[in-house]
Amino acid sequence: MTEATDPATTSIVLVHGAWHGAWCWSRVLPLLRSAGLDSHAVTLTGVGERAHLMSPGIDLHTHIQDVIGLIEAEELRRVVLVGHSYAGMVITGVADRLQRERGGLLAHLVYLDAALAYPGDSWSSHHSAETRQARTDASIPSGGLSFPPPDAALFGLNGADRDWVNRRQTPQPFRLYQQPLDFDADRVAALPRTFIDCIQPALATIAPSRARVRSEPGWNVVEMATGHDPMVSEPVALSQILRNIHAGA
Template sequence: MRGLGHSVHPLTLTGLSERSHLLHGTVNLDTHIQDVVATLEVEDLRDAVLVGHSYGGMVITGAADQAPERVDSLVYLDAVVPTDGDSCWSLVSDQERKWYLDVDDTGCASRPLPFFDARATPHPIASLLQPLRLTGELGHIKRRDYVYATGWADQSPFTATYQRLSADPAWRTHALAGGHNLMRDTPNELARILQDVSASR
């Protein structure tokens, strides 16, 4: 995307990967939303396209609500699409909930799901349980895209979401022949979608 002239700001959320040393029991959804909002503010970003993968759908929705003057479009990559009062816990299947409850020795983080990339680190469980609180209806968002992964080994937990949004004229939907980690499995196809989102604004 940078090679195409775009400004890209990949974020590592608090408590994950190289920021795993910041993991503690109070790291929650609000923490992660603030990670994104702070980046928008510090970098003075305007007309931003927020891209969220999986649980990241919770985060980009909350950030768009809190910084409406800075966010133009939202792209959900095989992700949850919450409304006010939803949590990641409430939006997934019983199978995912079982995985979430497999906490590590700290007691405050879920172990990486079995199909995740080998580099994945434990995820703060409070962020999966906390309901999202929205102040508005996100009416300022100009474009909403949903990218669905068709290559799950078992049934995808996002099929119903994809089908619902495919019938909604307010959304653009896409299906890519990759597993849940679309960034790894279908990078070129995904880049084309993101380029189209950016070019259409």
């Protein structure tokens, strides 16, 4: 076994979705680390504990660089890259760039109930006209800078979990909502890819991704009977799925 394929050298990098931060992985990280897996969670610029950095200049490339910056700063050698929800856009951009510049670094892409893009798509491309308009309207009070989070009940959370997420969510930079992502689809598709489909309840905006992974070759699909935030609602089950993917990377 070479160092490049040694599980001991393979790390997991977790990238949160919109309105969240690295905080959302706080129930998953200890489980991964207690299993001996080198695991990291990044907070994207402008949200979470980095909300004070909100600015009009934040775009997809900012968030792509946030993830690459963590990988480089931690000197990771081989990575299972996990992107939740909006971060499906981010990890696709990361994969395109790292495959071009540092082929062999990425071991597996995990799209956790995530947005999937074709080249030239934006995060908003596969949303309904009503959703796009609602989010645009919601950005108006901030002058187009950001748009506020929804109630976490939308993610299938209730009780203390719902309250915990609602307290911690922060507005999402708006510019990247409509920004197209250009990438080489073949380059990204050359990597092993898993889609974790959270189906109970299923979030409507993920429906296009849900259909796509079942119609295209090359996807491993895993279903979870929980809502859109499984790192909160089902951390043990999610960590086991990630451990299994890591073991095969």
